[in-house]
Amino acid sequence: MVIWPDERLHDPVSPFPEEHLGSKLVRNTAGAMIRSMYKHYGVGLAAPQAGVPFQIFVMDAFWTQEGNKKKPRVFLNPKITGVGEYVTELPHPGEGCLSFPYDHRAPVQRHDRVELEWLDFKGNTHHQWFDGYESIVIQHEFDHLLGFCYIDRLSPLKKDMALRRARKMRRAYRNGMRGTVKMFKKMQNGPEAVVNRNKRFEAGTPQAKLRRAAKKHKEGIENGTITTDIPSGDSEVVDSRPSSRVSEEARGLVQREDARGDSQRVQLPVSDQDQEGDERAS
Ligand SMILES: [Zn+2]
Numbered sequence: 001m002v003i004w005p006d007e008r009l010h011d012p013v014s015p016f017p018e019e020h021l022g023s024k025l026v027r028n029t030a031g032a033m034i035r036s037m038y039k040h041y042g043v044g045l046a047a048p049q050a051g052v053p054f055q056i057f058v059m060d061a062f063w064t065q066e067g068n069k070k071k072p073r074v075f076l077n078p079k080i081t082g083v084g085e086y087v088t089e090l091p092h093p094g095e096g097c098l099s100f101p102y103d104h105r106a107p108v109q110r111h112d113r114v115e116l117e118w119l120d121f122k123g124n125t126h127h128q129w130f131d132g133y134e135s136i137v138i139q140h141e142f143d144h145l146l147g148f149c150y151i152d153r154l155s156p157l158k159k160d161m162a163l164r165r166a167r168k169m170r171r172a173y174r175n176g177m178r179g180t181v182k183m184f185k186k187m188q189n190g191p192e193a194v195v196n197r198n199k200r201f202e203a204g205t206p207q208a209k210l211r212r213a214a215k216k217h218k219e220g221i222e223n224g225t226i227t228t229d230i231p232s233g234d235s236e237v238v239d240s241r242p243s244s245r246v247s248e249e250a251r252g253l254v255q256r257e258d259a260r261g262d263s264q265r266v267q268l269p270v271s272d273q274d275q276e277g278d279e280r281a282s
Contacts, residue, residue, distance in 0.1 A: 001040060002049050004099050004149065004166065012147040013047050015077040016054045021123040026056075030074045030121075033058045038070065042098045044137045046144030049099050057141035061134045075118040080142060084113030084131065095140060095150050104162050104169075108153045110136045 002008050020026055029052055037045040037058055046057040060072045087109045094107030113131040116138060120126060130138050140150055151162050 001036065001098055002051055004097075006099075008051060009048050009099055009144070009149055010147045011048060011053075013053050013055050013145055016056065016119075018123070020054070021076070021119065022121060026076070027121060030056060030058060034060075034072045034074070037072070037098075038063070040098050044141045045098060046141040048144050048147070055145050057145065059134070059137050059141060061137045074121070075116065075138075075141075076120065078116055078118040078138075078142060078145070080114050080139075081117045081127070082113075082115030082129070083111040084135070086112040088112040088136070090133075090136060095136070097140070097150055099149065100151075100166060104151070104166055106151065106154055106158060106162060108136075108140075108150050110139045114138055116142075 016026065029050075033045050033047075033050050033052070033056070036050060037043075037060065041064065043061050043064070044057060044059040047054055055077045056075065057078065058072055058074050060070060063070050088111075089107040089109050092107060093105035096105040112135060113129055114135050115127065115129045117125060117127050143150065143153070151159050154162060
């Protein structure tokens with residue numbers, strides 16, 4: 001797992017070259033990413049987080065809620081081709097990310113629906129509208145492919161606070177300051193809220209409240225009672241973001257340029273090497 005502040009998280013990745021599609025290498029990469037996602041109790045994982053230099057993300061938005069039934073999906077060279085009318089966000093404490101092991105979370109404004117176009121292993125094109133929680137996960141993972149993390153979509157003030165907290169947390173981990181680590185975990189509802197989704201939590205604990213809120217939110221989106229008052233007019237959404245480039249790209253208004261011309265020469269990793277321990281310690 002590539003952990004913030006690793007620079008690879010800020011590098012946009014290139015589309016899979018045609019000749020790779022259908023290869024065993026691509027399947028192995030997807031398989032490794034899916035295993036890694038489940039292992040870390042995540043609902044999605046994008047290429048930069050796995051050190052993969054090509055546009056691929058995997059998702060299984062509801063596996064932790066639906067009796068652990070696993071239905072992984074793989075998206076190659078995805079493009080967002082349409083967005084819904086409203087913005088939405090997960091209730092407090094909001095979105096988390098496997099690349100932020102300090103359990104920072106924050107509600108992030110997202111489109112309530114997105115239309116995605118992507119390729120499968122054979123290179124066939126697919127289109128589908130996603131809404132609710134899946135739409136949020138897709139936008140989160142899609143951002144990763146462009147070199148953005150969810151904190152990049154927070155207001156400058158909130159982002160600054162989040163980064164300061166993450167840095168302090170990292171320092172505390174490195175220096176073995178257990179008291180500080182514990183305090184931060186408590187402040188942020190504990191890593192259990194992200195990592196240990198299968199655990200039963202006692203009623204009244206922040207984790208139990210979080211899970212109930214997320215469930216309610218999901219139901220609300222499903223039965224149409226949750227929508228926000230902010231009209232889609234792009235200005236609301238675009239202005240709240242750090243870089244209007246992100247939104248323009250997300251809408252396909254501008255062509256994404258490959259920042260790393262050499263990325264196609266990078267070998268695809270085929271094994272699920274977990275370096276989290278090393279990266280935390282180093
Ligand atoms: Zn993430």
